[in-house]
Amino acid sequence: MADTPFPCSRTRIKICGLTREADVDAAVAAGADALGFVLWPGSKRAVDEARLAELSARVPAFVTRVGLFVDQEPALIERCARHLDLLQFHGDEAPAFCAGFSRPWIKALRMREGLDLHAAAEAYRGAGALLLDAYRPGVPGGTGETFDWSRIPENLAKAVILAGGLRSENVADAIATVHPFAVDVSGGVEAAPGRKDAERLEAFIAAVRGADAGRG
Numbered sequence: 557m558a559d560t561p562f563p564c565s566r567t568r569i570k571i572c573g574l575t576r577e578a579d580v581d582a583a584v585a586a587g588a589d590a591l592g593f594v595l596w597p598g599s600k601r602a603v604d605e606a607r608l609a610e611l612s613a614r615v616p617a618f619v620t621r622v623g624l625f626v627d628q629e630p631a632l633i634e635r636c637a638r639h640l641d642l643l644q645f646h647g648d649e650a651p652a653f654c655a656g657f658s659r660p661w662i663k664a665l666r667m668r669e670g671l672d673l674h675a676a677a678e679a680y681r682g683a684g685a686l687l688l689d690a691y692r693p694g695v696p697g698g699t700g701e702t703f704d705w706s707r708i709p710e711n712l713a714k715a716v717i718l719a720g721g722l723r724s725e726n727v728a729d730a731i732a733t734v735h736p737f738a739v740d741v742s743g744g745v746e747a748a749p750g751r752k753d754a755e756r757l758e759a760f761i762a763a764v765r766g767a768d769a770g771r772g
């Protein structure tokens with residue numbers, strides 16, 4: 557097992573951007589640990605509160621329901637929280653804002669040049685983890701792009717959820733390089749934005765499990 561502050565023999569897997577019942581069922585059946593629902597209306601994968609309620613009701617216990625928000629109204633976030641286990645903040649939310657709800661939370665950070673991850677881990681020390689994603693100006697997430705994984709320090713004081721352009725073909729390399737606590741995928745398991753593909757989902761999860769088995 558890697559010598560990191562958050563060693564894990566089983567990399568957790570979050571499937572993000574679910575919009576359809578069939579995809580929720582497929583992700584659960586394939587063994588996902590967490591499912592992400594995008595509540596930001598600017599996304600091609602957006603669901604509204606009513607859809608969130610329907611989709612989250614299908615999710616069995618022990619699979620974490622995660623809601624994604626981008627600089628949104630606190631009242632909306634708190635209403636959605638009733639259907640969620642964890643909040644994921646993808647915008648410029650300050651630590652005090654993220655901590656102001658009735659659910660645990662994680663902070664997504666886009667890896668723009670010059671980002672000091674140690675400083676961010678200290679600032680967002682109330683987060684359950686930091687989700688590290690690719691940076692593309694003007695796009696808050698779900699870019700399908702990777703970033704330079706070597707920029708992630710091994711001794712970061714927060715658990716890392718690695719995101720950005722992961723696919724069944726590159727996730728083993730990503731795990732070997734970063735030793736993340738969890739991986740997060742959206743576009744890499746899709747047939748089209750918001751429509752997951754059961755075969756790609758299964759291939760992705762098998763690739764993660766294969767990487768875990770190979771680590772010894």
Ligand SMILES: O=C(O)c1ccccc1NCC(=O)[C@H](O)[C@H](O)COP(=O)(O)O
Nearest residue numbers: 572599697698700719720721741742743
């Ligand atoms: O998916 C979106 O459209 C989205 C919009 C706004 C904020 C976050 C969004 N997605 C986040 C994710 O799906 C993932 O956490 C992450 O960005 C990885 O996406 P991908 O590179 O497609 O695997």
